[in-house]
Amino acid sequence: xxxxxxxxxxxxxxxVEKNEDFYNHQFLNADGSTIKNSNEVIVxxxxxxxxxxxxxxxxxxxxxxxxxxxxxxxxxxxAKIDRETLDYIIVAHNYGNVQYNTEQxxxxxxxxxxxxxxxxxxxxxxxxxxLLFGCPGWIEGVIQAKAFIASGIAKRCLVIGSxxxxxxxxxxxxxxxxxxxxxxxxxxxxxxxxxxxxAHESATYALEEAHYIFFGETNDKDNEAKRKYIxxxxxxxxxxxxxxxxxxxxxxxxxxxxxxxxxKKILIHQANEKMDEAIIKRFYKQYKMEMPEGxxxxxxxxxxxSSVATVPTLLDMILKGQLENQEINKGDIIMFASVxxxxxxxxxxxxx
Numbered sequence: 624x625x626x627x628x629x630x631x632x633x634x635x636x637x638x639v640e641k642n643e644d645f646y647n648h649q650f651l652n653a654d655g656s657t658i659k660n661s662n663e664v665i666v667x668x669x670x671x672x673x674x675x676x677x678x679x680x681x682x683x684x685x686x687x688x689x690x691x692x693x694x695x696x697x698x699x700x701x702a703k704i705d706r707e708t709l710d711y712i713i714v715a716h717n718y719g720n721v722q723y724n725t726e727q728x729x730x731x732x733x734x735x736x737x738x739x740x741x742x743x744x745x746x747x748x749x750x751x752x753x754l755l756f757g758c759p760g761w762i763e764g765v766i767q768a769k770a771f772i773a774s775g776i777a778k779r780c781l782v783i784g785s786x787x788x789x790x791x792x793x794x795x796x797x798x799x800x801x802x803x804x805x806x807x808x809x810x811x812x813x814x815x816x817x818x819x820x821x822a823h824e825s826a827t828y829a830l831e832e833a834h835y836i837f838f839g840e841t842n843d844k845d846n847e848a849k850r851k852y853i854x855x856x857x858x859x860x861x862x863x864x865x866x867x868x869x870x871x872x873x874x875x876x877x878x879x880x881x882x883x884x885x886x887k888k889i890l891i892h893q894a895n896e897k898m899d900e901a902i903i904k905r906f907y908k909q910y911k912m913e914m915p916e917g918x919x920x921x922x923x924x925x926x927x928x929s930s931v932a933t934v935p936t937l938l939d940m941i942l943k944g945q946l947e948n949q950e951i952n953k954g955d956i957i958m959f960a961s962v963x964x965x966x967x968x969x970x971x972x973x974x975x
Contacts (some may be wrong), residue, residue: 630702806936
């Protein structure tokens with residue numbers, strides 16, 4: 624029995640926020656001091672490092688559960704299934720349902736319950752729950768769906784990665800330009816075909832690394848509001864990822880029984896273009912190989928970093944022919960990989 628992805632769907636917000644739109648921001652250092660460079664220089668340096676020149680934000684009337692349901696509808700349609708046959712709805716996110724212009728995240732009911740409600744699923748045995756695992760959350764959700772199906776307690780799961788990071792970014796923090804919004808979803812089910820999920824790997828590093836990504840106050844020290852924003856220690860994350868993600872990829876690939884030469888694509892969390900490229904180069908260096916051209920599809924340049932949504936939206940775009948010069952064919956061996964808050968790392972080897 625294979626455990627496979629039977630359908631994919633995504634929601635890419637309509638509002639485009641370009642790099643030039645940040646020219647009028649007042650960027651400050653973490654201690655509140657003024658940054659000497661002009662915003663034009665700050666933005667240009669940011670683009671050179673991250674590869675991002677625009678990102679997507681949800682419009683004011685939409686929430687995280689809304690866009691999660693949009694992606695789910697498309698995945699259900701793509702898989703051609705009856706939604707009442709879903710055993711689990713697993714929604715990966717990190718910041719809940721943050722409404723526009725509000726300071727508090729809403730996590731009750733769960734995003735999964737909200738999505739089930741929006742999908743109008745009546746079956747009470749379809750269980751919905753949320754998964755908080757940093758940016759690797761969607762991959763971890765797929766791993767959990769695989770475990771449910773392999774154990775015999777489920778036959779079909781809906782796994783969603785959805786986030787509205789534009790609602791939790793500090794306008795005075797340069798790092799805020801990284802983040803974006805989006806949602807991606809897949810149907811995972813048992814299948815008599817070959818392939819599917821061949822191996823997976825997960826890890827949590829929390830002894831010293833737990834607070835590399837955290838919720839903190841604005842860089843504007845004159846602002847007395849107690850609202851918290853997404854913050855990160857970028858250099859520490861970069862060094863951590865380069866050291867640990869290539870090892871996890873190698874371990875996962877070896878557990879799959881496949882060769883490095885079998886891998887056709889690596890869909891890595893769209894965190895930072897230079898960091899992702901460095902990770903994959905180090906992965907191949909372990910095999911004394913150069914990174915093959917076209918092995919690492921990228922969407923961060925136009926979509927930004929939407930956390931849990933980057934990998935499933937990237938997968939959907941490739942399968943739907945929406946990413947230039949990128950395709951996945953039947954029989955292809957691909958890898959999923961992510962790193963993020965926790966600090967968590969995971970990977971999957973998958974055969975289409």
